[in-house]
Amino acid sequence: MDLFFFDGEPVDHKLRVLVRLDIDSTSAVVNVTGCLTGNNCKALFPVIRRAGAFAGGLAVAVDLSEAEHIDGPGLERLRQFCTGELNGEPAPEEVAVIAPAGLPQCPALMIGDPAMGVAA
């Protein structure tokens, strides 16, 4: 079941999030398919809270394995949010982050000039 869809404000990077839950399950999956950056990751936090508050409280898995782009600060702030280490943000109930082994580079940036290579 698709619970709700969040479409972030694009600047250069577009955050796309789909929240899924199984009606028989006790967990929700926040599936990130766009760009997760240090600038836009905070838009994800209320989505995680809403997913966790659904049906009286669900464990939440934030799945980044299909994200097109993840930058280091974005992933770091997400992890800090989940463990309650981010300033001014109380920790959510129960959140696991599923991240790929390597951080994917932004496809929008790579289209520009292949000779520039990977800037990070």
Ligand SMILES: [Zn+2]
């Ligand atoms: Zn991007």
